[in-house]
Amino acid sequence: MRVLVPLAILEGESVSPGLIDLLGTMDVTVLGYQRLPEQTPPDQARAQFEERATSALEDVAEEFRAAGGAADHRLVFTPDRRQSIERVGADVGATAYAVNGATGTVERLLVPLSGDVAVDRILEFVAALVGDRDIGVTLLVVGDDTATSERLEDAAAQLEAAGVDVATERGTGNPFDALVESVPGHDAIVMGQRAPSLASLVWGEEADRVAAASVGPVLVVRRDDEADTG
Amino acid sequence: MATEEAGQNIRGETPDVEPTVETDEATITDDAELERTIGLTGGLAIGIGTMIGAGIFVFPGLAAGAAGPAAAGSFAIGGVVALLVALPAAELATAMPKSGGGYYFISRGLGTLPGTVVGLSLWFGLVFATAFYLVGFGFYAVDALSLAGVPVGRGLVIPLALLLGAGFTALNVTGTENAAKLQNGVVALLLSILVVFLGFGVLDALGIVGEPTAPTALAPRGYFPILTTAALVFTSYLGFAQVATVAGEMKRPARTLPLAMIGSVLVVTVLYVATIFVATSAFGWERLAREGETAMVAVGRDLLGQAGALAILVGGLLATMSSANASILSTSRSIYAVSKDAILPAWASRINLQYGTPHVALGLAGGPILLLTATGRVQVLAEVASFLHLVMYGLLCVALLALRRDEPEWYDPDFRTPGYPAVPILGALASFALIGFMARLSKVVGLAIMLATAGWYYYYARDVRLRGVL
Numbered sequence: 001m002r003v004l005v006p007l008a009i010l011e012g013e014s015v016s017p018g019l020i021d022l023l024g025t026m027d028v029t030v031l032g033y034q035r036l037p038e039q040t041p042p043d044q045a046r047a048q049f050e051e052r053a054t055s056a057l058e059d060v061a062e063e064f065r066a067a068g069g070a071a072d073h074r075l076v077f078t079p080d081r082r083q084s085i086e087r088v089g090a091d092v093g094a095t096a097y098a099v100n101g102a103t104g105t106v107e108r109l110l111v112p113l114s115g116d117v118a119v120d121r122i123l124e125f126v127a128a129l130v131g132d133r134d135i136g137v138t139l140l141v142v143g144d145d146t147a148t149s150e151r152l153e154d155a156a157a158q159l160e161a162a163g164v165d166v167a168t169e170r171g172t173g174n175p176f177d178a179l180v181e182s183v184p185g186h187d188a189i190v191m192g193q194r195a196p197s198l199a200s201l202v203w204g205e206e207a208d209r210v211a212a213a214s215v216g217p218v219l220v221v222r223r224d225d226e227a228d229t230g
Numbered sequence: 231m232a233t234e235e236a237g238q239n240i241r242g243e244t245p246d247v248e249p250t251v252e253t254d255e256a257t258i259t260d261d262a263e264l265e266r267t268i269g270l271t272g273g274l275a276i277g278i279g280t281m282i283g284a285g286i287f288v289f290p291g292l293a294a295g296a297a298g299p300a301a302a303g304s305f306a307i308g309g310v311v312a313l314l315v316a317l318p319a320a321e322l323a324t325a326m327p328k329s330g331g332g333y334y335f336i337s338r339g340l341g342t343l344p345g346t347v348v349g350l351s352l353w354f355g356l357v358f359a360t361a362f363y364l365v366g367f368g369f370y371a372v373d374a375l376s377l378a379g380v381p382v383g384r385g386l387v388i389p390l391a392l393l394l395g396a397g398f399t400a401l402n403v404t405g406t407e408n409a410a411k412l413q414n415g416v417v418a419l420l421l422s423i424l425v426v427f428l429g430f431g432v433l434d435a436l437g438i439v440g441e442p443t444a445p446t447a448l449a450p451r452g453y454f455p456i457l458t459t460a461a462l463v464f465t466s467y468l469g470f471a472q473v474a475t476v477a478g479e480m481k482r483p484a485r486t487l488p489l490a491m492i493g494s495v496l497v498v499t500v501l502y503v504a505t506i507f508v509a510t511s512a513f514g515w516e517r518l519a520r521e522g523e524t525a526m527v528a529v530g531r532d533l534l535g536q537a538g539a540l541a542i543l544v545g546g547l548l549a550t551m552s553s554a555n556a557s558i559l560s561t562s563r564s565i566y567a568v569s570k571d572a573i574l575p576a577w578a579s580r581i582n583l584q585y586g587t588p589h590v591a592l593g594l595a596g597g598p599i600l601l602l603t604a605t606g607r608v609q610v611l612a613e614v615a616s617f618l619h620l621v622m623y624g625l626l627c628v629a630l631l632a633l634r635r636d637e638p639e640w641y642d643p644d645f646r647t648p649g650y651p652a653v654p655i656l657g658a659l660a661s662f663a664l665i666g667f668m669a670r671l672s673k674v675v676g677l678a679i680m681l682a683t684a685g686w687y688y689y690y691a692r693d694v695r696l697r698g699v700l
Contacts, residue, residue: 010583039402039559039587041329042264043257043478044566047246048581054261076256078265079479087255087265 001128002027003219004089004097006081007060009053010034015060018103019217022188024068025131029092032057032075033084042077050075082205089222095125096190099207101217103187108136110186113155114143114175117192122221123155126190127162129219136165140182142175176209183214190219237693238572245571247699252327254482266481273486275417276556277473277494282420283553284612285466285502287546288366288523290509292609295519297459300449302506304459305466309499311664312467314657315623316495317647318630319474320488325633325643326700327487329478330567332471332622337571339629341697343687348622349568350683355618356564357595359468360557361602362611364391367550369523374543388606395603398555399596402562403589416552423545424501430533431508450515461667465612466502468619469553470495472560475567484644523608561595562588573691610675613668617676624661627654640700 003023007013009032032053036045057073064071074092078084089097111126113119126137137159141152152168159166171178183189189210200206211218236245248259257264268276285305293301322335333352337345368391375382449456470491480486509518509529521528530542566588569579580590602611631654633641647653665673 034586036586037405039405039562039592040581041476041478041563041566041588043329044570044579044588045581045586046248046259046262046264047570047579049583050259050262075262076265077262078267080265080267083267084263084265088263 001095001125002029002092004029004031004085004092004094005064005100006031006033006085006097007057007100008033008035009056009060009075010049013100015063015100016102016217018106018187019098019100020063020067022103022106022129022135022217023064023098025129025133027069028061028064028071029088029094030057030060030064030071030073031085031088032060032073033081034077035081036077036079038079042079045077049077094222095121096219096221099211099218099220101188101211101215103216106135106187108138108186109188109190110138110140110179110182111190112140112175112179113151113192114141114178115192116194118221118224119151119155119192121224122190122192123158125219125221127159127164129190130164132163134165136167138167138169138182138186140169140171140179142171142173142178144170144172176206179210180213183216186216188217188219189214190221192221193223195223235695236572236699237695239691239694240689241575243572243576245694245696245699252483254484257478264478266479266483268476268480268486270486270489271414273473273476273480273490274494274497275414276476277469277490278421278497279413279417279552280469280472280556280560281466281494281498281553282417282501283363283366283549283551285463285498286424286505287370287526287542287549288362288608289463289466290506290529291518291520291522291525293459293463293506294510294515294525296451296462297455298447298450298515299507299510300453300456301459301463301510301515302503303456304463305502305506306499307457307460308464308467309495309502311460311464311623311657311660312470312495312499313492314653314660315627316470316491317649318627318654318657319471319623320491321643321645321647322626322630322633323474323477323487323491324484324645325641327477327480327483329476329563330570331474331477331564332626333564333567335474336622336625336629337696338698338700339633340625342573342691342694343684344625344629345571345696346568346573346687346691347680347683348625349564349571349573350686351618351680352564352622353561353568353594354598354679355468355615355622356557356561357598358602358611358618359465359615360395360554360561360595360599361605362465362608362615363550363554363557364395364599364603365606365608365611366523367391367394367547367554370527370543370546370550373524373527374547377539377543388604391603391606392600394551394554395596395600398558399592399599402555402558403587403592404585405587413552413556416548420545420549420552423541424505427530427533427538427541428501428504428508431512431529432504434533435508435511458667458669461616461664462609462613464616464620464664466498467495468615469498469556471619471622472556475560475563488645558592558595558599561599562591565591565594571696572694573687609669610672613672614675614679617665617668617672618679620661620665621676621680624658627658627661630654631658638698640698
């Protein structure tokens with residue numbers, strides 16, 4: 001599986017060592033991007049910054065290679081970061097993309113399963129990410145009706161079958177607040193991407209808000225491209 | 231690869247030519263990708279937003295004074311000329327969906343000398359156009375202040391225009407907020423104001439509501455002024471080519487470029503002709519002429535009372551601001567396009583990493599704009615802007631004819647001009663003919679600028695070869 005790691009390369013953003021290690025079981029595409037205001041033609045920025053950005057990207061890709069998986073890099077000049085992540089993500093067939101955040105060695109992942117997300121894709125990804133490493137997983141749902149409980153039990157069973165150390169948690173109230181409350185004791189979050197909604201238009205992408213609130217890195221499992229365009 | 235082919239300028243700089251692959255969503259170069267993010271709505275907003283400020287909010291009084299009710303005919307002539315050029319321009323844009331617009335097509339189709347003249351003239355043409363929009367804004371701002379109970383007199387028109395010009399330049403250097411969405415909203419608001427206004431005005435003009443107005447002679451000053459007025463108001467049609475300056479950033483360029491360019495010309499032509507018709511019928515051309523640059527405010531008051539005046543004032547402020555800002559951005563882009571090709575020094579297109587904005591090019595746009603705004607000569611500013619653009623439009627049609635004759639291997643447009651070769655031939659003739667109807671001073675200034683740019687070519691960029699260099 002492949003993970004896209006977007007990086008504001010020219011602003012000097014770097015990937016935390018913990019995230020590099022965590023992604024050791026994955027192939028990685030580092031997406032260096034430079035966000036441009038509308039008054040700047042992308043080509044103009046390319047002419048000036050391409051070389052510097054490319055050499056920085058080589059270095060980052062090398063770090064990922066050293067951690068285990070195969071790694072390559074792409075460089076994009078864009079007025080719209082979101083659109084570029086979507087396009088390149090689909091282009092390289094990435095299962096997930098990373099939202100950078102500070103962390104040391106990752107010992108436990110938090111995986112929220114609430115809302116309209118592709119649970120199977122998330123669980124498959126988590127199992128592959130953990131691999132045979134000693135990383136624990138906490139599954140989080142919000143609500144206590146039967147359907148939610150079933151979802152939680154099925155998910156835990158599926159991960160246990162893959163040999164992962166699983167704990168479960170139930171939150172109450174607003175899923176976002178419940179998630180942020182559960183963050184202590186976890187080093188990174190894996191969550192599913194939702195369809196764009198009014199809320200994401202107003203408040204910004206959910207994953208970015210989660211990353212900001214939790215400080216640590218967030219891995220967002222992309223929606224299925226086929227189902228999406230179908 | 232292109233280094234030896236493309237030659238170098240006097241400083242030893244060579245055109246920066248990167249082989250690219252164009253897809254619907256991005257431009258792929260060797261090491262990087264350039265995201266395409268402007269859709270059809272964005273393209274139309276650029277075209278309409280650039281054009282609408284002048285034609286509806288500044289010119290009606292001036293045009294009616296010069297041509298009488300037949301001023302509507304002048305706008306129609308301008309619209310036809312614009313359409314004759316927009317069609318070939320759309321074909322060239324789909325064949326070369328690169329930012330740079332008319333300059334790019336002409337330098338690749340006809341060579342470096344015409345390219346330099348057009349590229350640098352476009353810089354100055356846009357500077358003149360922006361100064362014109364800013365002065366128009368100044369008139370509206372003064373009227374708005376007096377409606378708000380602060381009568382300041384026309385002496386403040388130029389200072390206010392200068393303030394806005396300096397403000398926009400500074401904002402574009404330091405601002406990283408994306409104003410494109412705002413632009414879409416502004417254009418939508420303007421269109422709604424105009425549709426309400428026109429709806430009322432047409433009913434009124436036909437005598438269905440309000441007092442029937444006495445019909446006046448169509449062309450009280452004779453027929454020749456219709457053509458000179460067409461030359462004057464052509465500044466109202468300069469926006470469609472600005473769509474091509476962002477061709478490299480438009481999604482699905484094969485479809486969006488022709489639609490945005492031709493669509494925006496059609497939309498504004500209809501709006502202009504209808505507005506002038508309404509204004510002259512509802513108000514009488516003599517009174518319109520007396521009211522000058524902000525005559526539309528008086529028309530709004532006449533039709534819909536104080537609310538009408540307010541709506542037109544707000545519209546006028548927004549429209550002239552939107553035109554001015556769009557033109558400042560186009561100016562900066564046109565400087566980049568020639569600097570990339572070594573016709574200007576490379577430092578002219580430098581970007582600062584702090585804001586990610588092209589501060590040098592914006593300064594090269596803003597400085598001259600303020601100088602010209604200070605002159606406050608609305609008609610000369612408008613005509614010189616049109617002059618320099620019309621030269622580009624004419625040559626653009628010639629470039630299309632040359633490319634179609636040779637059909638080089640790389641030339642594969644997705645949109646082909648209907649009515650070829652009549653449309654580009656008529657487009658070229660009409661563009662050059664319209665220049666002939668301008669005031670003498672405008673022609674002298676325009677010619678002097680073109681000669682200076684040609685001189686620059688012989689001094690600076692004689693050895694640069696751009697024809698067919700993609």
